[in-house]
Amino acid sequence: MPKKTTQAPSLHPPMLEVDNLAKYFDVSKPLLARVIERLPRQILKAVDGVSFKIEPGQTFSLVGESGCGKSTVAKLIVGLHKPTRGLIKFDGSDVADAKSSAEIAAMRRRWQMIFQDPYASLNPRWRVRDIIAEPIREFKLAFSKAEIFDRVGALLTQVGLSPVDGEKYPHEFSGGQRQRISIARALSSNPEFLVCDEPTSALDVSVQAQILNLMKDLQKDVGLTYLFISHNLAVVYHLSDMIGVMYLGRLCEVSSAKELFHAPQHPYTRLLLETIPDLEMTGRVREPVGGEVPNPITPPSGCAFHPRCPFANERCKSETPKLTESSGHLVACFGAEEGRLPDAKYTAPKQAAAS
C-alpha cells in the first residue's frame, strides 16, 4: 500500500541522491569491420541523464519496459558499472570521494543488491552457508567459524528458512527459496540500503506474494531503504512510496505512488497504466497505444517518446524535455509544461468488494 509522502523535513540527508547520471556503452563493430564497411561508431546511451532522490526508510521504484535503462541505473548505483557522467551521493557523500580500500569497503557494506534470476544468483558449487557468509567474511564482520555460522543460522531463520538449510546446495531449493537465500546474503552485512533488480519477476504468483511480504516485514524490522526495479505496475503499486518512470534512458515522471496511479501526467505513464489488466473485471475496454520501444542505439530526436505520443508537436521532435514540476509530479514533457494534456482519463479500479 503506498505510504504517505508528506514527511516532516528530514534532518538526515537522502539515503541516495543521483544527479544527471549517464552510462554510454560503445557497441561499435570491431575496427576492421568499421573501416571496411565505413560504419560510424555506435554508442548505446543506456542511461542518459537521470536524477532522483531516495529518503531513508522509503521504497523508491523504477519502472519501465525493456531498454529503458532501469537495470543499468541499479548497476551504476552499486558500482557494477562506472558512470560515464553524473553524480551518485550515498548518505550525503559522493561515492567517488572514497579512495582508500578501507573507505570503499566501509561504504560498500552499507548497501547490497538482490537479483532477478534465482537460478543464476547463487554459486551452484558453494554451500548455502558459505554463500550467505561471504559478505560477513569479506567485510570482516565476524571471525570465528562459530560466530559466522550462528549469524548465518539467524539470517536463515529471519528469511523463513531453517538453519540446517545452510548445509545444502542451491540446487536443492526452489526458486522462491533461492530468493530468500539471496535476501539472507544481502542482509548479512547489515546494510541500510537494498537495490532490488526485479526480484520477483521470475517467480510464481504465490511465491511472489511470499517474497513481497517478507520484504515488507524486513523493511519494518530492520529499517531498510529500497530501490526497487520492476516492470510490473501492480507490484510497484503495492510496494512503493515513490515511483520513477523511465523510457529509453531518461526519466519521464517521478511522483508518489498514489499520485502516479491517480493522475498520471506523462503520456508514457498513461500508456503504461492502460496496459494494466482488468483483474477487477469491470469490463473496462483498454486502448493500447501502438508502436514499440525504438532501438536504443538510434533513439528518436528530441523527446524519445514523440513517435508514439498522441500529443507530440514540433517542439517535442527537436528539443529534449527536462523534469519539471507539474501538478505535484516531476514530469519531463512539453505537453505537461504547456498545459496541453487533457486530464488523465485513467482511474485506478475501485477497491474490490470483499469476495
Place this chain on the structure above:
Amino acid sequence: MALLEVENLRVEFPTRRGTLLAIDDISLHINEGEVLGVVGESGAGKSLTGASIIGLLEPPGRIAAGQIRLDGQRIDTLPYDEMRRIRGKKIGAIFQDPLTSLNPLYTVGHQLVETIQVHTDLTDKQALDRAVELLTEVGIPAAARRIGSYPHEFSGGMRQRVVIALALCANPRLIIADEPTTALDVSIQAQIIALLKKLCREHKTAIMLITHDMGVIAETADRVAVMYAGRIAEVGPVKNVIKQPKHPYTVGLMGAIPMVGHDVERLTQIEGSMPRLTDIPEGCSFNPRCPKVMKRCFTDRPDLMHAGKTDAACWYYTKEKTGSKEKAGA
C-alpha cells in the same frame, strides 16, 4: 458437441526412479470460437496439457489414459502422419519464445508460403498474396515490403505477430497458445492480446490460452480452468472464477496477486509450495496447504463439483448428505 473434448487425460513420465504422473485425470472442453484459459503455476501441468492435445509430448512422456476428441474424432491415437496433417490445418500453435519459433535461416515470407502451401492448394503467387494479407491482418506495417525480411530483423512483438500469422495460415479451428505474451514488454503484451481477441472473433477460432498470468486471462478468456499439481482445481466463466473463486487454492491465488487500487498491507500467502510430482499427497493434492481442510480431504480425491457459478474440485462443496456437517481440521 464441443469443438475439443478432453476426457480423463493421464500423462505419465517413466523414469528410472519410477513412473511419475504429471497429469492426473483431467477433463475439459472448448466450444467453437471460445477462449479457454488454462492457468496455473510452474509444475501444474498446463504446458503438458497443451502439448498432449497437439501431439507434441516429448518422450519419455506419454499419454497413459483418456481421450482427446476434435470435432468428435479421436486425435490422441492417430498415427504420426495423420496427426501432422491435423496439426497446422485444424490446430495451430503459438509458443512462448518468438525467437525460437521462427527459423532464423529463412525469410518470413518463405516460412509463411511454405506453411500455406502444405495445407492448401494455392499456387506460389496466390500463397504469397495470402501471406501478405495475413501479415497485414496481424498488424505488421508495410507487409508487402517486409515479407522478404528475416526473423532477426523484426522486434520481439513483431516476431510474435508473425508467429500468430503462421498459426492462422490454414484457418485452424483451434489454436493452442502457450504463454504467448510472457516474453514481451507490457505494452506489447496488451497489443498482442487485443490482436488475438480480434482475430479469433473474426475467424471464429477457439483458443486454448495457457499462461501463469491471471491478468492475461482476465483480459482475454471466456472461461478459465485453474490447474494444480496435475489436476483441475476449478473451472468456470472467467468473471466468476476471478471475482468469486470457490476453490481455496484459487482464493489464495487471487489474494496473492497485487492489484492497483487494492490497498492491502500484506498479500495473501499460501503456506508451503506446490508438491513435487513424487510427493503428491493422498486424497486432495492441496490438503497440506488448505485453510479449509477437512477429514475427508486426506483420503478421498474430489472430482469437479458444482460450487455456485463455477465447478470446483473441493469437498467443501459436496452436495452429498453426510448427516452432520463436517468440521474443518484433521
Place this chain on the structure above:
Amino acid sequence: MSDNPLGVSRPESLLHRIIDSDIFYSFRQSPVVMLSAIVTAVYFLSAGFAPWVAPYNPFDPATLDLMDAFTPPAWTEEGSTKFLLGTDDQGRDIFSTIIFGSRVSLIVGFSAVIFSMVLGVGLGLLAGYVGGWVDTVIMRMADVQLTIPAILVALMIDGVARILVPVHLRDVMAIYVLILAIGISDWPRYTRVTRGATLVERNKEYVSAARVIGVRPIKIMLRHVLPNVLGPVLVLATIGLALAIITEATLSFLGVGVPPTQPSLGTLIRVGNNFLFSGEWWITLFPSLALVMLVLAVNLLGDWLRDALNPKLR
C-alpha cells in the same frame, strides 16, 4: 521453473550421493566404460606398486643373466613360465619391463597433463574474465601454437632445453624437460574451453553479487568461477592424458624422450623394433599392445565422462 520436480529428498552422505547420482547410473549401464575404468585402474595401481607387482626388477643389472636373453613367451615351445612374455636382448623380463615402462609413461603423462591444465586453465580464466587486450593476446598465442603440431612443439622445446642444460645434468633433467615440453604443447585446448566457460559464468548474477561486495577479481576467478568451469576441463584432461602418453611414446621412440636408464613404453617399442625382423617379435609387440590398451582405456573413459557431464544429453 519448478526446480527438481522429480527430485527425491537427497540422502545425506557423500558416498550415497555418488552412488545415487545420474553419472554413476550411466557408468553402471555401460560395460565398456566399466571395463575401461578397471583397466586404467590396474595400470595406475601396478605402476604405483611396480616394485612389488613386477616379478623381476629388469633394471637391476645384478639380476640379469645373458643366458636368458631372447626367450620367447611362455606359451610357445621354447618359452618358459619363468618369463611370462619372454625376454629381450639383455635377458630382461618383458612383463616386468612393461610394468616399469608404464610407470614412466604414466608419470610423465600425468605430470604433463597437470602442467598443461594449470597453465591452460589459468590463462583461460584470465582471458575470459579480464577480457580486452589480455584476452586478445592470450588467444592469439593459442591460435599460433595450434597451427604447429604438438610433437613439433615438444621437439622444439626439448631441443632448446638440451642446449641450455649442462651435459652432466642432462639425464637427471630429461624427465622434467620432457614434462615441460609435452605440457607446453597442449595448453591451448584447456585455455579455449576455460575461456568459453568463463565468459558464460562471468555474466551470471552470483559473480555480480561478489563484485557488489567488492571481492577482488583474482578471488572471484579462483573461488567462484573456477569450480564451475572445471567440468569440461576434466574431460579434456582425461583425453589429454592419452595424448600426453602417446606424445611421450613418440618422442621416446624417436630417441629424444626419456633417457635409456628409465625406459618408457615408447623406448621399449623402439628398442624392440630392432629385433622385429630377426624373428623376436615379442620384444616390440607386447609393449605396443600395452600402450594401445592404456591409451584406448583412457580415451573411452574420457568419452564417457564427456557424455555423462553434458547436461543436454542427460
